Amino acid sequence: MNASPWFWNTKAALHLPDLIPVYKTTAGNYDFKIYDLGDSCWLVARWPDGNQIAFRLAYSPNDRLQITIKERKNDLRLKIGSLLGDYEVVLTLPTENRPVLHYTTRLTPASTLLSPYWPRDIVPLGSGESESMAEGQIHTRQVGTRSGQLYFSMNQPKAGSVLYLQNLTALAGYNQQTETSAGDSVGGEWPEIGFGLPPTIKNKPLAAGKSYTLSDAFIVFSEEVPDDEAAMAQQYLNLLAEVYLALPKPATNYTHWPDILGKGLKDLIDSPGCWVQLDGHHYFNAYVSDYVTPPEIMVQLAVLLPLLDYVEWSGAELEVMKKVKASLPSFYSEKYSTIMRWHPKAADTLEGEEEQKQPLVMDSWYLHHPLLNLSRLALKGDKVARKLFLDSLEFSIRVAHHFDYKWPVFYKVDTLEVVKAETQPGKGGEKDVPGLFAHVMLQAWELTGEKRYLTEAEKAAMHLRGQGFDLFYQANNTAFSAGAMLRLYKITKKEIYRQLSYLCLAGVFNNVKLWDCDYGYGKNFPTFFALFPLNDAPYTAVYEEQEVFCALHDYLRNAQDIEILPSVRLLITEYVRYLVDRAAYYYPTMLPKEMLQEKPKIGEVDPNLWIALEDLHDGWEKSGQVGQEVYGAGNAFGILPRHYIRIPDQPFMVFTDYPLYRFSTRKQDYLHVRMAGDNRIDCRLMVVKTGPGKLPGVEVHINHKPIHGKKSKGGHFEYLIPGNAEITISWK
Structure with a gap:
């Protein structure tokens, strides 16, 4: 294994037999010691079996630190003098009720400061009695601007596993001052791992006399090294939930989605940029004012199904749905006995500027996603959708057999x-498609x-095994x-199928942004x-988020009467809560114009149109670079029916930002609600006015106890x- 001088020197120094800690304590099953190595301050954690791992708390190259430690009731406070300036480290050790190690490091520079290189902050030491290299396995790490996480196991000597999360x-303050990104800052290659400050040599320096947070790390330990894929997925979900509970989380705000839906529906129907006509039918464009790309069946159904959710919830009638439904049969090819991605009568206009933009080229998931939506329509009694679905099934099965799932x-x-075998060389194809195909077969x-069809679903499902975190190709699938x-x-x-569901969810939560x-x-x-x-x-x-949001709602609905990991319930409901809060910001109308891309890749961006942008980027990049996504219009139509309860003949609705397992009304003045989620985190419930008058007197009870x-x-x-919680809402 290769490593830098910083790693070898630190490892050797921390193994010196006469090295004396400046502080030591025990928390739970772990021993913790703080060491002063002159130019750096380290916290060493020791597993019960003697294996050790070190985390750097402060660093000042070629220096002699001056460390003072003050014990407080719940934490330690380190004051560290250095040539760079004054460090302050606040360290909170794990407890039985909060098994997470947390430390925050702040620096007040003595003068303006550039940092061309900052070594990573974790050193796996192995056994305290041996100077041999500790062997380990990195299961996953930060990619781009996803969570600043690192999940790994120490395998030789066998010690345990660690989930390290930088609260980016x-x-x-550091990123704003230096104009750097927090992306790709946590990771590394074994054994040189952890967080490294983004280098600032080409950017603005830190200002003298101002305090900056340089690290805010949350770490949870396990004495278990997962011995298979299922154990790894479950351990990751459980450790992530523990860290999540300790992580500071931003407050959410109520967004009045009925207003947003009304504006979005008007613009979807009335804006010419959302539509194209072909052969006597109307079709949604994929992107606003994209008149070059021919109609796609996925786009039509991706908007139609959320509209159907809204219509079933509201009782409204939407003529636009009839237009879309009337266009669906035109995508079926009698020659190939399947629905096609591109409209057959316009496919020859494709210019082939991308691999998939050719008349007969199919993206693997693009076949199954429309079939899934057609099956949903068919199960609701739509005869046209049923025929299109059933007539295309044999082709999809033939493809599955041809590629051996x-x-x-x-x-x-x-x-x-x-046409294209792998996403990247050596990475394989679309590895989550077997699960999407299984979903289609279950619908059939x-x-x-x-x-x-059930047999086909089981055969496909078994091909999800062995993929680990690489199973995730596309979030909604x-x-x-x-x-x-x-x-x-x-x-x-x-049991294998419950384990595979956890593997899929581990892939989803591995691709979020917990900051x-x-x-x-x-x-x-x-x-x-x-x-x-x-x-x-x-x-x-927006499109993938909206579909994941709906899929996770369905997951909880299917799981309400069976045992699943508490961590899964917690993470799903929190994802849903935050999406309901922030999804409105995909609309360009919610954003300042100066942060919008003037010339997107596809179509145009109209900042006054309530059609969502496809893409939101890192803070230093403009958003809407791909375009304004018509097929992401399901955003509001998916949220409203799942989070607002209509009360017949009353001037209000009930809103929750958590999913509901169920609700029921026994009288005109009584509503019973069962919330999803975890009782260690609160969610929002609102009585939302829908009319001009005053609200009636409303009382809310949790387990028969009134709350205000x-x-x-x-x-x-x-x-x-x-x-x-079980909630009762009554009114007079």
Whole structure:
């Protein structure tokens, strides 16, 4: 194993037999010691078996630090004098109720300061009695601007596992001053791992006399080294939930989604840039004013299904849905016995500037996603959708058999010739498509009762095994796969499928952003718990987020009567809560014009149009670089039916920012609600005015005990409710 001089020198110094700690203590099963190595201050954690790992608290090259330590009731405070300036470190050790190590390091520079290089801050030491290299495995690390995480195990000598998370929100002052990004700052290669400050040699220096947070680390230890993929996925989810509970989280705000939906629906219907006409039918454009790309079936259904959710919730009638439904049969090819991605009568206008923009080229997931939406329509009684779905199934099964349930990225519909085999060299194809295909087969089984479709679902599901975190290709498809695996578990009672659902969810939560990008343009919109659409995407995207949001709602609904990991319930409900808070900021109308891309890749961006941007970027980059995404219009139409409860003949609705397991009304003045989530975190419940008059007298009870709310802007009433609570709402 290769490493730098910083690593070897630090490891050797921390193994010196006469090295005396400046502080030591025990917390839980772990011993902790603080060492002064002259130019750096280290915290060494020792597992019960004697293996050790070191975390750097402060660093000043070629220096002699001056360290004083003050014990307080709940933490330690270190004052460290250095040539760079004055350090302050606040260290909180794990406890039985909060098994997370947390330290924050701040520096007040003595003079303006540039940092061309900052070594990573974790040194795996191995056994205290041996100077041999500790061997370990990195399971996952930060990619781009995702969570500043590092999850790894120490395998030789066998010690345990660690989830390290840098709270990158706290570094906003550093990033703003130096004009650096927090992306790709946590990771490394074994054994030189951890967090490294973004270098500032080409950027603005830190100012003298001003305090900057240089590290805000949350660490949770385990004495277990996962011995297989299932154990790894479950350990990751459990450790992430522990860190999440300790992590400072931004406050959420109520967004009045009925207003946003009304504006979005008007612009979707009335804006010419959202539509194109072909062969007597109307079709949604993929992007606003994109008249070059021919109509796609995925785009039509990606808007139609959320509209259907809204219509079923509201009782409204939307003529636009009839237009879209009337266009669907035109995508079916009698020649190939399947629906096609591109409209057959316009596919020859494709110019082939991208690999998939050719008439007969199919992106693997693009076949199954429309089939999934057609099956949803079919299960609701739509005869046209049923025929399109059933008539296309044999082709999809033939493709699955041809590729042995291991789909490439692109293939040709007519010959099944592979156009692009792998996402990147050596990375394989679209590894979550077996789960999406299984979902489609389960829908076919539910629709027809034919067991062969259930058999196909099980065969495909087994090809999700062995992929680890690489299983995640596209966020919505991985989330759909998680739901399909849970359904298979409920049908068959085979534990492997519950484990595979956790593997899919681990992939989803590995691709989120557990920090707020509060620098540059990022100051204008919340980003906490945002989800990236692809495993290497540089931005978050509205369409994939909206579909993951719906898929996770369905996952909880299917899981309400079975045992699943508490960490899963917690993480899903928190993702949903934060999406409901921040999804409005995908609309360019919510953002300052100066942060919008003037000339996007596709179509145009109209800052006054309530059609969401596809892409939100790092704080130093403009957003809307891809375009304004018509097929992301389902955003509001997915949120409203899932988070607002209509009360017949009353001038109010009930809103929750957590998902609900169920609700029921037994009388005209009585509503019973069962919340999802975890009772260690509160969510928001609101009585939302829908008319001009006063609200009736409303009482809210949790487990028969009354709670009091507060009046909020707009005349609504707001309550804080613990997750997983039984709530009764009554009014007079």
